[in-house]
Amino acid sequence: MQKKQKKVIAFFISIPVIITLLTMMSQTTAPEDIKHPGQYIYLGYKDPDVNCARCHGKTGKGTWLSDGPDIRDSIKKRGREKVRKYILQGKGEGEDAMPGFADKLTDEEVEQILEYMTYWEKVDSLLQNRTNINRKDETHDAQRR
Numbered sequence: 635m636q637k638k639q640k641k642v643i644a645f646f647i648s649i650p651v652i653i654t655l656l657t658m659m660s661q662t663t664a665p666e667d668i669k670h671p672g673q674y675i676y677l678g679y680k681d682p683d684v685n686c687a688r689c690h691g692k693t694g695k696g697t698w699l700s701d702g703p704d705i706r707d708s709i710k711k712r713g714r715e716k717v718r719k720y721i722l723q724g725k726g727e728g729e730d731a732m733p734g735f736a737d738k739l740t741d742e743e744v745e746q747i748l749e750y751m752t753y754w755e756k757v758d759s760l761l762q763n764r765t766n767i768n769r770k771d772e773t774h775d776a777q778r779r
């Protein structure tokens with residue numbers, strides 16, 4: 635067999651191996667530390683079809699594997715009503731669009747997801763405040779010098 639042929643065969647053998655590895659990596663683990671009902675739905679435990687984390691990452695940051703954008707400040711930026719509409723009807727067009735979940739979620743469940751997304755904002759703003767405090771310390775130090 636020629637070198638080139640071997641390379642081509644190796645390439646095609648490696649594809650299923652890579653796909654299997656990627657699927658294993660993206661699989662979610664058992665829901666032990668889930669505290670929020672919205673998080674439970676978000677991570678796809680209620681219905682694997684409604685797995686926001688698959689596209690937006692476990693913490694809403696987006697993932698390098700998927701097309702979903704960072705949605706951590708979506709509610710703040712766009713308002714709760716718009717985000718509710720995206721969840722129900724989807725967003726965008728073509729291959730990279732987000733599907734709507736109107737037929738898979740109850741009003742209460744959508745509300746729980748929105749609550750969970752608001753929780754991120756709280757965590758983010760806590761971190762933000764800490765950074766501001768640190769910055770204040772720096773300016774203070776600079777002034778003292």
Ligand code: HEC
Nearest residue numbers: 685686689701702703705708717720725726727730731732
């Ligand atoms: C199949 C992948 C996929 C899944 C599953 C998915 N999304 Fe998305 N989502 C996207 C993509 C892609 C966009 C960007 C669409 C565009 O603007 O073109 C998006 C956009 C959004 C936005 C708007 C971001 C912004 O500020 O513009 C929000 C909010 C959002 N998704 C929340 C969710 C929630 C909550 C779920 C679960 C119920 C979910 N998504 C499930 C792919 C996905």
